[in-house]
Amino acid sequence: MTLPDFAYVRPDTVEQALALLAEDGAMALAGGQSLVALLAERQVAPRTLVDLGRLAELRHLETQADCLWVGAGVSLATLAAAASVPPLLREAIASVGSPPVRNRATLAGNLIRANPTSELPVAAVALGARLVLCGPAGRREVPADGFFLAPYITALVAGELVLGVSLPHSPAPCTGSAFAEIALRAGAPPLIAVAACIETDQTGIVTAARLVAGGITGVPQRCPRAEAALLGRPVAEAVSALAGAAQDRFVPSPELEHAAYAGEVLPVVLRRAVTAAAARASGNGADSP
Amino acid sequence: MTQAAHPIRLTINGETVAWQARPRLLLSELLRDGLGLTGTHVGCGTGVCGSCTVLLDGQPVRACLLLAVQADGSSVETIESVGESAGESAGGAGRLHPVQEAFQAHHALQCGFCTPGIVMSAVALFRATPRPDRAAIETLLEGHLCRCTGYRNIAAALASVAESGACGGAGSYGASRRAASTGEES
């Protein structure tokens, strides 16, 4: 199918972009891997596409004192190849699309799309990511676990764009993270995706655990009971701690075809993710997938 | 609704092309309908099948998911730039790229519709890594659907090129054909 007609503008600055996005029927175009497919299927009909793809301000990928800053225009391929990318994110990115798609797709674009079964929102919440938004009312920061409101719906309001994502460095001496998922087919969007980030002190006691599941409630879901079961325990006992704890149970989203299945197998996938994350955390202290 | 054409300038298979591109014009349409470069095929239009894969500034991308205006200022390489067709009159004896040769030797194509896309991904891979490992080949194949072959021969063909290292080094096939592309984001 041909695409519907629309106007196209290429702003030189974020400020210009915001002014253009404030207009009726304007949509932002970054990597285009979601948007152009939607246009091809005639599922969206913007009046104007505002091309953010060349804004230098959005292309920064830099290690800052307390975080890795991922500009909204940085491709997933570039991000995955960066030395300072959190291993969890690199692992999650490898499951998204395919290499040609990853050459154009962006982290911000994927998070804005908020596909309820996508791996990146889950990873973002597990990493404690913060999205920096910019709009008519100015700049604001939204933590990832407050950004996803419902399937395909985020806290981004009309006229706003994402400047970038800030991924905080972990302060803990030892960290381990892992991703686990079940999909209908190799490389297909998962039915359930679980990210586990575990931090320990020098003696191997778990000081922080972020366990996040996607595909059940329609948004990335923290697993508080599982997390509580790990805290304060030796990381070597993480799996048995998990097994002995009360299970997190969530209401499956009626919008997701396999949400009930995802809820059923959550304990198994959690165990897989925690097993791998714990092993990495208690390895030589280095976090290496 | 304005659909005013935007003037764009890009390099396609080494030649500069100036075009008045309507915003909705896809790179796949520009290549196929505008320039008659029909070797790039559209199998799904949503970026999944990989038949439309071309190289943009040296990197594999889906031509069906790229607006032509987004490719302004970039260099595009399509299957028509890979291998040399000397024409039937010369007995069709032009040199094939090692990937193309390997595909024929290993029966890695049947109907040929998905083939150019895979060849383009492979050309990029072998430029970056003359001897990629099995995992790298598997990652490449994540991005391509084939309905005919069952993939085994495709993987074998790519593995044979990797083993031979035919795409590496100054004296190899690739050296004289390498496009002036940086492969980095500009």
Added chain:
Amino acid sequence: MAAGRLVGSPVARREDRRLLLGQARFVADIAAPRMLHMAIVRSTRAHATLEGIETGPALAMPGVVRVFTGEALGDAVGPLPSIDLVGDGKIALQRALASGKVRFVGEPVAAVIADDPHRAEQAALAVSVGYRDLPVVLDLEAAAGTAPPALLYEALGSNVIHTCRQDVGDVEAAFARAHRVFEDTFRIHRYLAAPMETRGVLADPTGQGERITLYSSTQFPHLVRGFLAGVLGLAESDIRVVAPDVGGGFGAKCEFYPEEVLAVHAARELRRPVRWIESRREHFVATTHAREQLHRVRAAVDEAGMVTAVTLHSLTSNGAAAATLSVTPASISSAMLRGPYRIPHYRARSHSVVTNKTPLAVYRGAGHPQATLCMELTMDRIAREMGFDRVELRRRNMLTTADMPSDRGTAIVLAGKVVYDSGDYAGCLDRALVLAGWPEREARAASARARGRLFGTGIACFVEETAIGPYETGHVRVSGSGRVTVLTGASPHGQGTATAIAQLVADELAIDIDQVRVQHGDTDLLPDGIGTFASRGGAIAGAAARLAARKVREKALLVAGEMLQADPGTLVWAEGEARAPSGASATLAAIAARATAWNPPVDGTGGFNLACEVQHQVPGIAFANATHVCELEIDPQTGELDITGYAVVHDCGTVINPMIVEGQVIGGIAQGLGGTLFEALRYDEDGTLLTRSFGDYLLPTAADMPRDIRTGHMESPSPLNPFGMKGAGEGGTTGSVAAIAGAVADALAPLGVRVASDGPFTPPHVLGLIKSAAEPVA
């Protein structure tokens, strides 16, 4: 003729070079001057009367030239034929555009012609169609029952458009004396062929009076020509159909479609070329679907485990109209259910049923995958419940080579009687088991269980119809340069038939393969042909071509006799030339030059030119066979499935090119795997198809293929083919569907789960099966 240098060798394909260089010409790559573009307005309702089509706004849009509706076409355009359907059911034929009623979401309702594709699509969106909804018929059993929710064709009085009957022996008596009776109802789901290239047509009025050329992504250009002539009331001689490069077909393109009719009709009226390229989204509703059937199988077994009788009651969900090949799935599955097993008594009643879905036709295997699944799962169940070894049970029941030829007492529509010509089924089974490491499977099973996994193996033994008739044409001509041109009625779309035919002809003429050029797919080049489907390209087109080459050689010897002043009987043909005892010789090129009409005729050669044509008529179906063995593990906590081993031994008679045959087997396995593990078409309750892209409809990727597929082959030449050849194109799919489903059934049987379907065995589905077995019976 001695065994060939080329036949039997893995010769690299001649087709590849231009495909690899991006020089292929699929329909979408072909343009014509002043070309117009067609877009189809498709029904958004599954079952409704048409209450008016408003075309005014569309016609007013820039660049729009014409809008056709069914009413406007009227009777000038006849219904699209179904060549395997006889009887009252013929009322259920599809029209090029809906008239009065729509019967499936996606049915063409109007055709818009504009000067560019975008304008055509925009205008199509502006056509408004009025519908008055009728009850939707989706469920197969409800559709076929005595009180269906609605009748798709009221005048028929039923939704059953055809019933295939197979009757062999005396099933009543056999069941009466049976030791045990087994019954299962097998559910086969709906999926589709999904070639990488969607369909497309370009109709080009050539400016030569009434003649028109249609380029179409089709598997049978000659048949399309015939259908067009009939539907549009044209002379066949005024129609040229060209199948250019075609990007896969798998049975979905040996169908005659409305768009072929509409493009030709529009091009003739407007006197301009008209092109239509199907989008992938369109393809899911506009191109034929596959498989969906229900089979109730009863088997009578004696104490020794001999299956004495089987009955089949079967329903096929044919969709909203009878496709070109509509009865074939029901016919093949009912004719071939017993596979390689003797089972002397058999009765089948196999109903083709219309439903409010896209029309359903054939897809690689065409009825064999479903039938083989039913038979093999039944055999495994018999073995399990009666305590027999499942391999022994199969061997015991198998026909042997001493039984060949074996008249099975059934018949397949269009193709003829089922008489197995040759095959060593037990030998094939034995070899496959060796390849699969069958004796050592217990150790692998124990290892799987130790890791908390379920372990299962599936065995699929089957016999399949191939190389069907009625005939194929081969024309071989030698030019004065010594180059040999072969024209074939085959219409390959990936099978490498041109290379295979070149091997056959080059061997026959003892010349280099590069001297041979094979052309196909153009009804003007070769006026008479059939096409490529039902695994007939290599075997039948190959036979026709080789026989024609043989006649050329014989003619060449006669001409050479005259040239060399020797008795043709004393001449030897070798290395592309005729050699006399005297030592004198004449090359093929020289003989061809001598044979032209520039020179006096040579007695007894039957005419000028070194060219011969053969129509090879097929005396009977050639039956190939194979055994597939699949091993897999299932995680009982998640339902995840992992194929850990796969072996196949196949027998397609004399092999022309083992590399090509292997490619067909592996490619076929991928499609069977996809259909059984994750491919599925899904409809909502209103009859709207939900799976409309490769994001929803998952095709197998490289990562899904078993790491190590072990293959072996046997050759049981067919006495029905002059060179012993059978077909090889479809067995990979038939065997893999049954072997994978069988392995799932085997893995879950110890849990009390009885698998009686073809999946897809997705993790949620498998987990559901496991959990339902664990629930106590109320």
